[in-house]
């Protein structure tokens with residue numbers, strides 16, 4: 337287990353790890369304002385897995401980017417362990433960003449083709465810490481071990497890896513500085529179905545092993561059902577349903593949610609997760 341790089345303040349009466357209130361995002365397009373995210377509120381306790389589902393264009397990725405402060409909200413607050421992200425900028429935002437990392441959909445474009453796997457995994461340490469030399473080597477190898485890849489992979493380049501292996505490298509890099517929150521934005525949709533299943537199982541094990549908290553974005557309800565404790569259903573930027581995953585799947589109260597559930601393809605038994 338890696339030692340913590342920094343720690344957030346820990347209160348006795350602990351707030352949810354992530355608490356989002358009234359999150360709203362307007363984009364201007366062709367001189368007109370378009371509300372992509374409309375008054376979304378959510379909470380994730382430490383160690384929880386919250387899924388956001390909805391069809392293409394419903395605003396899921398925009399929520400992910402807002403939570404990561406990759407884009408600025410039009411309105412709303414985002415608290416990480418009680419700390420207001422919207423009040424932070426510059427160095428204090430950079431410091432708190434260590435505690436929240438994002439894994440994107442496409443591992444093929446996320447890795448620099450000219451950098452070895454070693455350099456890809458070492459980068460967060462070089463940018464954010466003073467860890468160097470033998471200790472850096474130890475960390476890189478430990479992270480390859482965490483994502484169940486051989487140490488010798490550090491000498492390889494991205495084109496020498498499969499899609500699933502590349503996504504494991506992206507996950508290794510995302511967990512390098514021991515974040516508390518991992519935002520997973522469709523992390524398996526660019527992968528083959530059999531590899532998707534491996535990555536989902538792996539993400540579940542990783543959460544238990546590193547005590548991570550996930551915000552999991554997907555249009556794949558079967559994956560969400562497998563991985564998430566609670567789920568939010570989004571339609572046209574709005575939250576139309578929220579609750580315990582099993583309860584929502586068993587008895588959706590919203591007609592849009594029911595349509596989504598009915599659209600899950602019936603697949604052969606061995607692909608049951610999907």
Ligand SMILES: Nc1ncnc2c1ncn2[C@@H]1O[C@H](COP(=O)(O)OP(=O)(O)OP(=O)(O)O)[C@@H](O)[C@H]1O
Nearest residue numbers: 363364365372391392393394395396397398399555
């Ligand atoms: N930078 C932007 N400028 C203008 N409109 C944007 C921008 N980013 C997203 N949008 C629009 O906001 C809406 C929500 O997009 P978003 O990517 O969040 O949806 P999504 O649910 O993640 O879709 P998908 O599942 O296809 O990724 C879409 O209509 C999209 O066109």
